[in-house]
Every structure is written in structure tokens, then in C-alpha cells.
Amino acid sequence: MSSSEAASESGPGAAAAPDQQVAPGATASASVTARRERPSGGWALLGSELSVLFRRWRTWAMLAALAAIPVLIAVAVRITGGSSRGPAFLSDITANGLFVAFTALVVCVPLFLPLTVGVVAGDTIAGEASHGTLRYLVIAPAGRLRLLAVKYAGALVFSAAAALTVGVAGAAIGAALFPIGPVTLLSGATVSQGEALLRILLIAAYIAVSLAGLCAIGLFISTLTDVPVGAMAATAVLAIVSQVLDQLPQLSALHPWLFSHYWLGFGDLLRDPIAWDSFASNALLQLGYVAVFGALAIGRFTTKDILS
Template sequence: MSSSELTAVPDGEAPSASSETGTTSAARRERPAVGWALLGSELSVMFRRWRTWAMLAALAAIPLLIAVAVRITGGSSRGPAFLGDITSNGVFVAFTALVVCVPLFLPLTIGVVAGDTIAGEASHGTLRYLVIAPAGRLRLLAVKYVGSAVFSLAAALAVAVAGALIGMLLFPIGPVTLLSGVQVSLGEAYIRLLLISLYIVVSLLGLCAIGLFLSTLTDVPVGAMAATAVLAVVSQVLDQLPQLDALHPWLFSHYWLGFGDLLRDPISWDSFGSNALLQLGYIAVFGALAVGRFTTKDILS
């Protein structure tokens, strides 16, 4: 209660119900503002770090390396999907780069960011200050997760945009022939590239939740980062074993390369919906585990 409210109450009388209600309402209005301020601070810190920009630059360099290699060698039908189409249309540089980055490079960078969310604060001795009210532990977890998701978006767009630009510079561009054999305009091709980038972001949301949970288990960020990246690799290895067919639909990496359906006419949204539902399940499970662990954890640093 403010000093003006205290002076408005005569000596010996209890504060009025209206003043208490006003104070409570003001506190409730303040909580969302605190959450947005915390999120803004988190994103600001994340994108001021050299490590963040180094990872984004490394991802953007992958389509550059692919394009230069194809330009020098003249291309080949052997290799990742869409590689043989690059010489005829530079738009396929971006598509090829995304295919290359999804299995390893994107999960690796996401593992670094997600694994550092809580453990990194603990290792720097700043975690106990962040959980002090009005921030709170649940709000802090939500902000850290959203920060990881935003980085996932930035990472996917870094690959897609860099691929589109370098393809435009080194190769001819024009209407794109889809997997279904239908030719679409260059503008529509870029729209589909954006949709594929969003598909990949959705694919990585489950991994972000896993990394967040692992980050609550330790004060050593390197351990959480490594564990997150290793789980991404293990999931993909298990997905390749035919003996585990029954397990495949439950693996968070199962639909990672299903974005080929977005390059058909008409677009098939089946894999997108299945992927989103699967990632939502991982977010719910590992988000709940993270909440359970973090809300009962003794924070000493």
C-alpha cells in the first residue's frame, strides 16, 4: 500500500476494502508487465551474446559452402535431397541447406541454447536473483522456454535466408518445379520456403522442452547442452532401426524431415499436424517435469 493510501486512513481505523482491492488489482496488472519485461531482457541478453551470433553465422555459412561447392564442381545427383536441382535454380540452395542442417546442426545449436537456460544462470550465480518475486519460478521457466523457441526461429531463418540470397547470387532463379511436378512462381516458392522454416521451428519445440528440463537438473550448463544434443542424435538413430517401428511415431525427431509435403501441390498438411501434435506432447511432458523439478529445487547460486 502506498504512503498516500496510508495517510488517507484515519488513525485507529483499518484500511478500507476499496483501497485493498485497488492494491490487489494493481499487483495483478503489474504481473503481466513483469513477464514481458523479463522476456524482453532475456531476448536482449541472448542476442547481445557473441556466442548466439557465432552460431547463427555458422548456420548461415552452411548454404554458402553448399552453393560454392556446387558452383565449383558443377553439381551432382548424389548427395542430399534437392542438391542436383541447384544448378538449374538457385532457390534449391535453401532447401538443400535445410535438409542438411535439420539432423545435426540445428539440434546442436538448440541444445546449446536450451541446455544453458537454467544451468547457465546457476553457474553464473544469477539464478537466485531471477526467481525473487515478482518474477517467480514459473514465469522464469516460461520466459526461458520462449527464448529458446525464438532462437529456433532465428536459426531456421538464418539458414533459409542465407540459402535464398547465395542461390540468387550464384545461380539462375525462376519458377520452381515442386515434388508433385507442378511449377509455381518464384514468389510462391519463397512462401513455401518460409512455411518449411516454420515447420522446422515446430519440430524443434519438443527438443527445446527437453533441453529446458535437463537444464534444471544441473548447475553445469555444458552437461545439459551435451545431453540435449546426444538425445537428438539417439532419437534419430532409433528412428532408422526397422526393428523399432512401433516406437518411431513417438520419437520427437520422427517428423523432422517431413516438410517435403509442403513442396507438393496441393500442400499436404498431414505431416505438419502430426508433427505439431507430437511436439505438443513433448512440451507438455517435459514442461511439467521442468516445473516439478524447478519449483522444488534448492537454489543456492
């Protein structure tokens, strides 16, 4: 078979003419161009990000550590018989195991949840930079803005998963070690077990919203460095500093502006009827932090030299 016949069977443009020379970088350039011309799906990119996030041993180790907190609380109460001193709802656990979930959420919100979320948020961009994969993500069809949005969405999904893990683990271990039944709310009304479980899910959603501002702060810090550990530590420290400042009466004028101010306001979800004021104020505050630090992250990341 002649060379011309082989070329015709292979399809148009399948083979170059013998007397044509291919430039050394032509193949790589054509490959990059082809990738840029292919349509990119934001949902596909988000699915890939979540797949990578939840296939990491570190992610599951953090979720397991969070799930262990309500287990430890329930076992301690079971052994000691409970106490009137300690976190909110602790004295009610022996009467109703569902209060393990409420107690564990109160315990985890100030430290453990912000710590784990800080690890994920601080690793969003800095982690890719430290592994040398950031430049390849940037030249992909997604672009920098979509990449930032996907990274932030991944951190938000982890926040919701972390809060849900604490609530579900608390309800499960509480049902295993203690009797469960109708729950008496803070307002004095009694609700069924099913509605109590729904309140736990609402509290988990409230906490996920509460951590939206911290995720935005971590994303911004992550664009400032190529060292993920530094971004993680800085995000976690800021969460602690915000809560310390919120406890100083001399700074009462500053308190409503701190992103952690409404973190423990989910007690309003344990009233009948539900008081949504704290939820709305919290969501508005977190939205402000997302807007400010999201804009800072975009400004930093879009001007950052990544490809050199």
C-alpha cells in the same frame, strides 16, 4: 534549518527520527518487499531475455555458422558443377538457385540445428545457476513458473531464428551464384519465385515446430544441473540418439513416438496443394513432448533449492 523542518521538506517518511534505530537488514528486506509488490510484466521479462540472448557473441557465432552451411553448399556446387549424388535437391541447384535453401535445410535438420538449439536450451536454467544469477531472478516479481515460461520461449525464438537463417542465407547465396526462376515442386506443379520463397518460410516454421520438443527436453535437463555444458551435451546427444533409433527397423513400433520422427516431413510443404498431414502430426507430437517435459521441468524447478 531545524531537523524537523528538513524532515517535513523531504516528504513523509523520508527521514527517521533521531532516537529511532534501523535494524541492520531492514533496508534490504524493504527493498525485496518493494520489488515483489511491483507488478511484473511478462512481455518485459521476455524482451529482456531475448535481448540478453541475442546480444551474446555465442548466439551470433552459431547463427553465422548455420548461415555458412548454405554458402558452402552453393560454392561447392558452383565449382564442381553439381552432382546427382548427395542431399535432396542438390542436383537442381544449378538450374535454380532457390534450391540451395531447400538443400541446406535438409542438411541442417539432422545435426546442425539440433546442436545449436541444444546449446541454447541446455543453457536456459543451468547457465543462470552457474553464473550465480538464478537466485536473483527467482526473487524478482516474475516467479519461478514465469521464469521457466520465458526461458522456454527464448529457446523457441532462437529455434525459429536459426531455421530462418539457413533458409534466407540459402536463398540469398543461391540468387547470387545461380539463375533463379519458377520452382518445380515435388508434385510436378510449378510455382512462382514469390510462392517458392513463401514455401521456404513455411519450412522454417515447420522446423521451428519440430524443435519445440527438443527445447522442452533441454529445459528440463537444464533444471537438473548447475553445469550448462553438461545440459547442452545431454540435449544434443538425445537428439542424435532419437534419430538413430528412428532408423532401426526393429523399433518401428517406437518410431511414431520419437520426437525427431517428423523432422524431415516438410517435403509435404513442397506439393501443390500443400499436404498438412505431416505438419499436424508433427505439431501434435511436439505438443506432447512439451507437455510432459514442461511438467517435469516445473516439478523440478519449483522444488529446487536455489536460495541456499
